Amino acid sequence: MSGPQADVVRAAGYTDPPPRVGFFTDSSVCIGCKACEVACKEWNAIPEDGLELTGMSYDNTQGLGASTWRHVAFIEQRKPLGGQEPGIGHEDVDVFTAAGNLGVSPSPVSSVAPDGRTELRWLMSSDVCKHCTHAACLDVCPTGSLFRTEFGTVVVQEDICNGCGYCIPACPYGVIDQRVDDGRAWKCTMCYDRLGVGMEPACAKACPTDSIQFGPLDQLRERAAARVTQLHAAGVTDARLYGEDPRDGVGGDGAFFLLLDEPEVYGLPPDPVVTTRDLPAMWRHAGAAAASLAALAVVSFARRPR
Incomplete structure (x- = not known):
């Protein structure tokens, strides 16, 4: 591995690291099945943290936390899909077939029905720890519980965590949290134990639509850029990438996203910065x-x- 992606890993003390890996989550093909949430909990033995009405459509889990390392957001909107003009109905087969082939479900798209009803579209996206290039949580951890792995990911060693909680306000995405029963910090490890034996993380393995894609970060960024170009060509002009730019406030994320609206709609900060x-x-x-x-x-x- 060479270039900027190698620098962050070598800075952590690894002399000959493997390629830096990460997640590319394509929200345009997420169907909200929550298979990723279930697989994450099962593989990592994460305790159940309650099913509640969240006010976000059919979502029944509240958000990322110490006992939710993957969370699929359900967002309802009265808004057309991409560049589609309001008033186009389901009888326009070409438009909706093209959208379906791109993985963007036509059924919940906002359109005006013959009786004047305006239908909703659902935005669904599986959120996760971003495994930042410049991770503030690493800067503030006093015990070395948080460390950078040879794969470029950021992991918490729960047996070393003293529960100080410094990492929680340091995270610009609000990902890290403490469990009430023991006070220690917990978050996604990108299935570090699986990576060590050549396996992909459980969430990516379980995703039925390849919305969650895992691999070398450089390759994922190229694939993501091509996907945005494809969507724009199909008229989905709202498609944009979030967290892939090494020039952003955290040096780029190890887990980045293709979104169909502004980051704030998904509960993501528009301009995250390293808090330290x-x-x-x-x-x-x-x-x-x-x-x-x-x-x-x-x-x-x-x-x-x-």
């Missing part, structure tokens, strides 16, 4: 202030009358 980005400057200012105080103390002591 100002720490070096703060330490420099603190050091300079300490040095100034020390110098002032020395001068004051030297000027004392003897």
Whole structure:
């Protein structure tokens, strides 16, 4: 592995790392089956955390947390699909067949029915820890519980976590959380145990539509760019990538997404930044202030009358 993707892994102390791997989640083909949620819980022995009405359509899980490492959002909208004009009905077979072939379900798309009803479209997307290139959680962990693996992912070692909770506000995506019963931090490991033996993560293995794609990060980014081009050509002009750009505020994510609307619609921050980005400057200012105080103390002591 070479280039920027290798740099983050080598910086963690690995001299000859394998290719950095990650997730590309294509929300345009997510059907909301939640197979990824179930597979994640089963493989990682994650406790059940309750089924509740969330106010997000048929979604019955609240969001990412210590006991939910994959979460499929259900978002209802009264909005046309991509560049489709409002008023186009289901009788337009060519438009809807093309959308279906692209994996974008035509049935929930907003359209005006003959009786004047406006139907909803559902946006579904499986969210997960982003495994940031510049991970603030790593910066603030005082015990080394959080570490960068040879695959470029970020993992919590629960047996080392002391429950301080510093990593929770440090995460720009609000992914990491503590379990109430033991106070330790938990999050997606990208199935680190499976990666070590050449297997793909359980969620990607279980996904029936290939909405969750796993592989070398460089290849996934190329595939994602081609997918956006394909959708734009089909008139789905709202399609865009989120988290794939190494020039963004976290240096690019190890888990990035194809979205069909603005990030905020999916509960994602529009411009995430490394929350610890100002720490070096703060330490420099603190050091300079300490040095100034020390110098002032020395001068004051030297000027004392003897």
